[in-house]
Amino acid sequence: MKKLLILFILIGYFASAQTDEHLSSFNMVSFTYKHDKKWMAYLELQDRAIEEFSKPDYYEVKGGIGYNIDKNNQPFIGIGRYGTYKESKFYQEEFRIWLQYIFSQKISKLKIDHRLRAEKRFFYFPQSGLADNTSRFRYRMALTLPLNKDKIEPNTFFLNAFEEVFAGPNAPNFKRNRLFGGFGYQLNDYIGANMGYMWQREFANSGNRSLHFLYFALNFTFDRLKYNEMHQIPVAD
Secondary structure (H helix, E strand, O other), rough: OOOHHHHHHHHHHHHHHHOOOEEEEEEEEEEEOOOOOOEEEEEEEEEEEOOOOOOOEEEEEEEEEOOOEEEEEEEEEEEEEEEEEEEEEEEEEEEEEEEEEEEEEOOOOOEEEEEEEEEEEEEEOOOOOEEEEEEEEEEEEEEEEEEOOOOOOEEEEEEHHHHEEEOOOOOEEEEEEEEEEEEEEOOOOOOEEEEEEEEEEEEOOOOOEEEEEEEEEEEEEEEOOOOOOOOOOOOOO
């Protein structure tokens, strides 16, 4: 695990050495509450240090409710508040609502999640008093592979990765691309952690800019009826 961490850091170092890009930080804490086999609630807290690794300049507070049609199909509705800072001043506030659908499948031990999401985004710029809104559509394919067991359960090491594309109605229609690779450990029925490297390419707001994130997350799960079904691993969102 230490060797993988060193590898992710070296990737960010060489990226910054070749261009003016640098390594940024992406930190997340998530809470999943399983009410029963059908209903679940989700809360996520997130901060990112985009311009300087140790200085957060972006945050998210979001959550929602999901319904398990069966073990492979889950619709979800969510809301969130998002804040962006520039030069230590609050620059942009966003309120977002979204609908999403996740279809899951398994190939041997490998779990594949296909996620489709439609977002409505409302912006407010406090320094100018301006407001705006837009829509965005996202598709993500995420892979999770347990290493020492057949599924994600207590005391399981795992690898995870995803590819996600973002699109919208306004030019440029192709907004963003994300690629992530990482690893993690499910400590018990309630606590898991994962970390990795995420590359993000911006096409809409930043003039074809690439971002490089070192990602770390703690995930907490509360299962009211202790069904002990396969753990879902939240990843960079």
